[in-house]
Amino acid sequence: MTEVYVLGHNHPDTDAIGSAMSLSYLLNEIYNFKAIPVISQKPDIETRYVLDYFKIPTPAVVRTVANKQIILVDHNEIAQSLADFKNSEVLAIIDHHKLEIETNKPIYLLSEPVGATATIIYFKYKELGISIPAKIAGLMLSAIISDTLLLKGPTTTEKDCVAYQDLADISGVADVDRYGTEMLKAGAVINNNTPEDFINGDVKEYFIQGKRIRIAQVYVTDMAPVLEKITDIKNEMNKHISKNYCDLFMFVMTDILKINSMIVVLGDERAIVEQAFSTKSAHDMCYQPGVVSRKKQIIPLLIKAFLAK
Incomplete structure (x- = not known):
């Protein structure tokens, strides 16, 4: 058979x-x-x-x-x-x-x-x-x-x-x-997660206008434990960018109870995120209330911003 x-x-x-x-x-x-x-x-x-x-x-x-x-x-x-x-x-x-x-x-x-x-x-x-x-x-x-x-x-x-x-x-x-x-x-229990776990867990890659985009997402009930490790997480993101020629790396922390996200943005194309979300980042991060979906709320805006370049 x-x-x-x-x-x-x-x-x-x-x-x-x-x-x-x-x-x-x-x-x-x-x-x-x-x-x-x-x-x-x-x-x-x-x-x-x-x-x-x-x-x-x-x-x-x-x-x-x-x-x-x-x-x-x-x-x-x-x-x-x-x-x-x-x-x-x-x-x-x-x-x-x-x-x-x-x-x-x-x-x-x-x-x-x-x-x-x-x-x-x-x-x-x-x-x-x-x-x-x-x-x-x-x-x-x-x-x-x-x-x-x-x-x-x-x-x-x-x-x-x-x-x-x-x-x-x-x-x-x-x-x-x-x-x-x-x-x-x-699924939101992240107490033992390493920086590598955060950026390599729930992750998807996309190619938009010839650019390689990587978006990792973690769902939490409290962002504080993740933010305590954010420097190490950013270091791991930068290592991946250098090793894998990634143009944009986004790490999305999503609070499943409050329905909002904090997004860490690194890479040569990081400025496109400010354009896409009409926002300004601080310390490579931007807060997005109501944003929880890569498919419906992040990728469509990125595509629109890249097409407008």
């Missing part, structure tokens, strides 16, 4: 892993091939909390997809995939981000402007009339909670709210708001 890898982006989060696993289950129910959910790195603390809560085994970690047939979820940019991505055969993409990737032949593409890729997959289950097991529902519910910050984030749509409620019922979670709060808090 043909094997197909289903995988999310590098440094996978709850939506990337939950979507890969829930889509794999769906595909195995309707197609005559074996869909295998895989990840490129170990789960972060938040996703570990989810897998442990629902007693679900962690997907296999793979270091290569060369000569494999693959389906991408929760991303479509080469910079966010494994290094040998171009040596694989992409069959499909399920995503909720801006489109970037090029393929050498037509593929199945499902992209919607919703808060989580898991929301798209949930409605595909409904469309096809496939029953959702409680654990799979729990994965998709957790993915929506993660990407929409319990439906409080700016990317939240009505479809996310519908999926959230339906999946909460199917999953059997008695108090879903309490579960979601505890899940987000688990």
Whole structure:
């Protein structure tokens, strides 16, 4: 039987892993091939909390997809995939981000402007009339909670709210708001994080107008412990910039309770951030109330600012 890898982006989060696993289950129910959910790195603390809560085994970690047939979820940019991505055969993409990737032949593409890729997959289950097991529902519910910050984030749509409620019922979670709060808090525990952990954890890379942009983000309930390490964090950011020829490195500290962010900006293109957000930075940092989303609130403004140069 043909094997197909289903995988999310590098440094996978709850939506990337939950979507890969829930889509794999769906595909195995309707197609005559074996869909295998895989990840490129170990789960972060938040996703570990989810897998442990629902007693679900962690997907296999793979270091290569060369000569494999693959389906991408929760991303479509080469910079966010494994290094040998171009040596694989992409069959499909399920995503909720801006489109970037090029393929050498037509593929199945499902992209919607919703808060989580898991929301798209949930409605595909409904469309096809496939029953959702409680654990799979729990994965998709957790993915929506993660990407929409319990439906409080700016990317939240009505479809996310519908999926959230339906999946909460199917999953059997008695108090879903309490579960979601505890899940987000688990992911916000950063007491033992090193400066390297902060800049290499939840990180994504983008290419905008020929410039390499790296944005790392950490979710916290209190910024003070991170700010105490900010000098060391900035040193690590500068090391990465020098070693990897990064034009702009942004480190985003997001308070999941107050819904705001402090952004550290380094690199040759750091002035573009002041232009994008109509702000002035102090000590390489700028405070952005209400900003929590890379996808909807940071990247679009950066693109607009680069195009205006």
